[in-house]
Amino acid sequence: MLENMINYVLNYGVWGLVIHSFADAVIFPVPALFTQVSLSLLDPSNALWLATAGFIACLLGTPLGYWIGKGLGHSVMNRMLKKSWVDAASGLIQRNGEAAILIGSFTPIPFKVFTILSGCLNFPLWRLMAYAAIGRAAKFYIVGSLFYIYGRSAEGMVKDVSLYLLAGIVPIVLIIIFIRKRKKRKAEQAASAQDGQQEQLGQEMGS
Structure with a gap:
């Protein structure tokens, strides 16, 4: 059934990719990468335009x-996915929301898992949009660029594009997030120490 649905949207060319990419972020269980690759194979010179349409x-x-x-919460996720998957992804977003969204943008996992879970867990929408834009742009445009540069021979390359992204980009992103959190923690500790000193000073002056 899913194969028939993908074949159906392929008949509409770039608009089929637009529909699939939109649905990928909402409810469709198959990543839009499949439609992007199929359409890019038909016309590699159009690959960057396809990447732009899918990304938007x-x-x-x-x-x-x-x-x-x-609005609907975990009841939706528990119907669509195994409870263990939902629990694991929920824990990842709660601990490191940015990293979870970026990693989810690169992997073959349907992106709807991360958009819906972000809503379930009240993750800030603007942060979801910002990190989704980074991750999805990388995914769409790397695939599009490969087809634009190498033509149909890029088909074999894109099979491992998610692996390359995870191995190359995600570690850098995680390091940046770690450094940022460490700086934030130090700032909070410094502010707490300053408050303690002011409180002690006030007590000494009062006595």
């Missing part, structure tokens, strides 16, 4: 997936 459609669908999660 995905971003437009992201808020809808978010509000579905916010």
Whole structure:
């Protein structure tokens, strides 16, 4: 059935990719990468335009997936996925929301899992949009660029594009997030120490 649905949207060319990418962020269980690759194979010279259309459609669908999660909560996720998956992804977003969204943008996992979960867990929408834009742009445009440069021979390369992204980009992102959190923790400790000193000074002056 899913194969028939993908073949159906392929008949509409770039608009089929727009529909698939939008649905990928909301409810469709198959990543839009499959439609992007199929259309890029038909016309590699059009690959960057396809990447742009898919990227914009995905971003437009992201808020809808978010509000579905916010409105319907875990009842939706538990019907669509195993409870263990939902619990694991929920824990990851609660601990490191930015990293979870970025990693989810690169992996073959349907992006709706992360948009809906972000809504369930009240993750800030603007942060979801910002990190989704980074991750999805990388995914769409790397695939599009490969087809634009190498033509149909890029088909074999894109099979491992998610692995390359995870191995190359995600560690850098995680390091940046770690450094940022460490600086934030130090700032909070410094502020707490300053408050303690002021409180002690006030007590000494009062006595």
